[in-house]
Amino acid sequence: MPHPGPTRAISRRAVTSLLIAAGASWTGAEARNRSKSAGAAEPTAYLLRDDAMRWADEMAERRGLDVEWTRQAVGQAVFLRQVPRLMLPPARGTAKNWRAYRSRFVEPLRIRAGVRFWQRNRNALARAQAEFGVPPEIVVGIIGVETIYGQNMGNFRVIDALATLSFDFPPEHPRAAERQAYFSGELEQFLSLCQRSGMAPAQPLGSYAGAMGLPQFMPSSWVKYAIDFDGDGQIDLWASEPDAIGSVANYFKGYGWQSGLPTHYPVQLSAEADLDALLAPDILPSFSPVRFEALGAELDAAGRAHAGPLALIELQNGGDEPSYVAGTQNFYVITRYNWSSYYAMAVIELGQAVAQALGR
Structure with a gap:
């Protein structure tokens, strides 16, 4: 992925606004004691895992990073027992239900929050449409489906989620090797981003898959598409709504969004x-x-x-x-954010519902 460049530093405001999970810098002895007290069959801390430390060494060499910094960063990660289960697909034979799925997202709480978000960010949404061709309702739909406009950005440490999925991806998943390789790449992107920006790897919180901020960008998407849209010289997808708006629009433009084309x-x-x-x-x-x-x-x-x-x-x-x-092609572009037609329709219809509530 392309280097984010000097203007793509993560803001200090974003870092200080995050909750810092306890136990971010255990020593080896502390990690061993925690593992024993938890009764774990395998070490809880990746500091104790030879495969994780080998990966840190190799990643440092690939990226030209300091080996000790990389080892310390990976060593702070801990195995999240619940995360591998969350990655498994539904049991075979589970019936899909669009109406039930839609009702989770196109509902009064998100619509009201979306109206407030649109009103607060009217100028940024209009500017994103002018610059990238993406209508406000699509951007509003994405951020509403992803985090209810910042109300739920995730409470997993990103380093823990990505390490768990890199080193302990569930082998019973039908595409386990492919998905594990993907998350290993995301862990590498995350650590490289932290090293360039000066952000402590143990600080950011996100989803169980390692997605971050208002738009739930994975690290590779942050590197490639996140932009400073509020003009303060820094990128902050946690606290800057304009940055999130511009970054989502830039993401869709990068995947081939066509201005004026219906979904x-x-x-x-x-x-x-x-x-x-x-x-x-x-x-x-x-x-x-x-x-x-x-x-x-x-x-x-x-x-x-x-x-x-x-x-x-x-x-x-x-x-x-x-x-x-x-x-259309624009419908397909929305599914590049989440590879699901149900997701894409929920984004479209939530955005439409918010626009209707605003009288647009």
């Missing part, structure tokens, strides 16, 4: 619709409007006039009939 169109399936063919590309836009309708997915006038490819998005409703929309 989706309504669709009706004919009795003869070839669902197997329509759903084969999953959520990747693959069909021209003409081909889309030839396969039995009927569009409205706006959908027929669409110039780019479309995807049939299926949203299951438990035991009821699924819901369908025709997703």
Whole structure:
């Protein structure tokens, strides 16, 4: 990932605003005593893990970092027993339910909080749309779904979450090797970011997956897309709402957001619709409007006039009939934030609900 450059330092304001978890700098003896008192079958602190220390040495060499600093940083991490379980997919056969999923996010608390957020940040949202082409309702939808506009940014130490998923990813996950490699890369990005910025690695709090701040950016996304949007010369995704707004818009622009393009169109399936063919590309836009309708997915006038490819998005409703929309490239871009069509629709509809509450 590209170096964030001198203007991409994390602000001291962000660091001091974080809660600092206790026990961030144990000695080896303290870690061993904690492990014994917890009755753990394996060391609680990664300070005691040879594989973690070897990884720290190799990472320091790759990045040109001080070995002792890197070892100390990794050694402060502790195994979070609950985190590997949270990474496992739902049990096979678990029915998806769009209506139930939607109700968790498009609800009065988030809508009211979204209205206040939009009102506070009207100028920043308008500027982000002008600069990156991303409408305010999409940015508002993302931050609302992710953290309820900063009300829930996570209480896991990022160093612990990323170390746990780097060294103890659950082997029963269907893509365990791929996902473990991903989190190992994120741990490396996080430590490199801390070293460049002067932030203590044990300080930041985030999600159980290591995502940070109002928009829940993973470290690699922070490095590549986080920007100083309030003009204070520093990046602060925890306390600066304008920085979060600009960074989300920059993220979407980086993934190919097209200004003025709708996210989706309504669709009706004919009795003869070839669902197997329509759903084969999953959520990747693959069909021209003409081909889309030839396969039995009927569009409205706006959908027929669409110039780019479309995807049939299926949203299951438990035991009821699924819901369908025709997703555009911009719908697909939203799923680059979280690879789920349910997530993307929740973002879109929360943003729409907030805009409606504002009378827009």
